[in-house]
Amino acid sequence: MSDFVQIAENLAAGNKPRVRELVQLALDQGESAKKILDEGLMKGMGIVGGMMEREEIMIPEVLDVAQFMSHVINEMLKPLLLEGDMNPYGKVVFATVQGDVHDIGKNLVIMMLEGAGFQVIDLGIDVPPETIVESIRENQPNMLGLSALLTTTMPMIKTTIDHVIDSGLRDQIKILVGGAPVDQEFADEVGADGYAPDASSATQLAKSLAN
Amino acid sequence: MSHKGLQGGHYRPLSCEQVESLHAAALSVLEKTGFSYEAGLDETLEMMEEFGMRVDREDSRIYFPREQLMELVSKAPKRVVLYSRDGKNDLYLEDDRVYLGTGGAAIKILDLETGEARHTTLQDLYNLGRLVDQLDNIHFFLRPCIPKDIPEALYDENVFYACLKSTAKHVMAGVNDFDGFHKMMDIASMVAGDLENLKARPFVSVIASFAISPMRLCTHSTRIMLEAVRHQIPVALSCAPMAGVSSPITMAGTLVQTHAEQLAGIAICQMIQPGAAVLYGGIPGRANLWNLGYQGGSVECGMMNAAIHQLADHIKVPNYNSSGLTDAKIPDAQAGWEKAMTTMLAAMGGSNYVHHAAGMLNCMITVAHEQFVIDDEIIGLSCKVLAGIPTDPEHLALDVIDDAARGADFIKS
Structure with missing residues (x-):
């Protein structure tokens, strides 16, 4: 059982190498790319959104995390995702x-x-x-x-x-x-x-x- | 008594060497980076080529060789007079002479009865003009709000009519389009008696936000800017980058970019009409990096707006900029100190035509009657500082000291 909370929290904290390690670990353990995306990375962006709303994180840092997340998706998850997995909300x-x-x-x-x-x-x-x-x-x-x-x-x-x-x-x-x-x-x-x-x-x- | 048009320049955040180096940096940006442009400026591009600018149409980019650029910039008048209708508040914009007034395009006003924010109306604009007409320290009336109760297509003629009807002070506003500009000209000519009178003593002027920061020509506003030049109506070349989002986060970088944008705009106007009355309209601003809001009340805005006057003065073009902005939503302590700080710095910096200095709240969204009155005081006190301390024999008051020391008192003497 992979620790998706860890992925989310490390993403929100901007610990980039750790996020890559955790995503790789989850993949190695056989977790689906969609689950890593939904329960790890997107949850992490959700935390960032809340921090942004409470003015606990500045906009350039938000952009940095978002850009990093999209790198991780493109490099590590995209080949494993199905059409529609990326955009559940339309x-x-x-x-x-x-x-x-x-x-x-x-x-x-x-x-x-x-x-x-x-x-x-x-x-x-x-x-x-x-x-x-x-x-x-x-x-x-x-x-x-x-x-x-x-x-x-x-x-x-x-x-x-x-x-x-x-x-x-x-x-x-x-x-x-x-x-x-x-x-x-x-x-x-x-x-x-x-x-x-x-x-x-x-x-x-x-x-x-x-x- | 109103201290209008006094010489500022006591506060100069940049040394002479720094002014030189920022100016040189701006010239280099115009040569190497240049301007991009929107579609629809073909004639203007051709004209620019005739004056020696290099246009790369494939890359949609204009490069400004420094000699040709500065030759054009040097044609801009060092003094621009913005007249009042009654001659009592004419503005002699040159050197470090300081005038401050209203500005903005607010859409909300704190209602006099309820204190609640509500939409601004044409009647509000008229009422504010009447108020400003009576407030001695506010030197001009740049329309501070938009009439939200009439159709947008009717804004231009109604705004100018309401402003001209409500005050004899100089009136400035933006116009939505060519048609609006000509309607404004018709109304102002009627008030002046005829077009020639208006051109001889323009008591109206326009703002054109010709540049989209960073370094991009906006077709719509560039065309309005050039139309104003063709008709000999003074025009403020507004560009207002926000440090951190539309210009570098550093003050120096924002000043260089703003100065480069201004040099380009001034040069383009002088191509149409050498000697055209333009105001250097660089308004260096700052983004609030917590939410990307406009942080006009920051001390950095006060500093940069003083510095931008030095850069305008370096090329001898009178400048238009801002003070008195705040993100406070009501006239409170925050509004008070942000306004006092930035207005005092603008005045001491010697900026020539400082708008937004009265009435503004809530990042330019809201105005309030009481805020105009408070800001009238802030402007008055800021200008009083410029008057300095006279030390002639009467003010030295040696006799008074002598008398008091011998038993008389100061209160009665």
Whole structure:
């Protein structure tokens, strides 16, 4: 019986060589790659998310752990994983809305979501509503994430959601909104399914909406 | 009494040698790293090539040879006058002369009745203009909030109308697009009597966030910036990297990058119109690495904003930057000391046009009436420091000392 808790805790503590050793040990003991991923690494990222929310870990350290985790997955687990194992929570299309070129917060959320087991299709910055609708049609995600940093571009979130409604795709997806000036009140006004103030709670929210 | 336009420059975080070396580093960044650009700037790229810049279209990158670049930069005026409508608050931006005022595009205001944060309206913008008109230490009115109660497509004309109607002080704002810029021009020309009067004494000016840090030209804002230049309306070339996320975590690295971005923007404007009135708009900021929020109230922001004035002064272009930012959500102790610290440093640094200095709370999301009044005091006291201590015979007060020492008293004399 492998110690998945050890993997999770060492990942959260940033003990990189130890994590590699423990993952290798688990594989040698015949544990499945999916179980190591779910109960070890992703649990570890969950701990990191909580620490981030409580401001016990700084963002650059979070990024460092996430990047390391993705190396471990790619190098040690990926060949052993089945289609679908990586992304138990499904697909999210993400975009910074038209007129807005700010994506640091969006990218952070994407990274946390990927670490938590979502497949993310990132459409980038300054994305017109038409492109977003097209991507939903093409990729069939179960969620859409929209972000804006500027108070002057926030209204474009509503325009985009209205466009999704007009195109008849609204019922297929949950819509999450975020960005510095965005709050729950705004999310309610524009008819989003959820709002989160930071990347960690965005991950929790996305998971709860996915289920 | 208002101490506007006094000379600052008492606080210089960079030595002369450091200014030289940061400037040289910025030139080298522009030569070796250059700028990337968004699609849709073909004409501007062609113009830049005519002026000796090297455009690599395959790699979407512009390189700025230093001699041609500095030749253009040297055409920018060392003095820009931003007029007030009534002539009482004209701003002579040059050297280390300091003016401070409002800024931002807040979407929330602490309601006067309930104290709760609620959406800002066009009426709020007008009311704040009236308030600022009466607060002597606030030297200009840069629209501090967005009218959330009207459609976005109507923002530009309504914002300028509300600002011009509410105060005679200089009015500055960003515009959403070309159309908005021309609507603003129509309204301002009407107020001025005609377009020629407006161009002779521009009492309005615009902000264009032409650069996306790090080192990328934004098509939309670059086009607005150049349109303002073509119409002889002064323009602030805003770029506001956050140390740690959109510029290096080090203060020196952030200053070099910001300066490089500004040199490029100023040069592009001078290609359109040599002598165009531009403000060096580098606003070095800082990220809160716990959550990537904007940490405008940090002492490093005060230090870097003083340093950026030195870099602007080095190339003799008046500067536009920030002080008075805070992540405090209400006018509390934190708001008080962060604002006092950064505003005092901006004033003592000699920055010419310091916006955001009044009214802002909550990382630029919120404004509050009472905060404008408090900040009016902070600005007044910061500027008083610049007035220094007079030591002429009257102020030496030797007679008063003599009289008091012989039995009279200070209170009655």
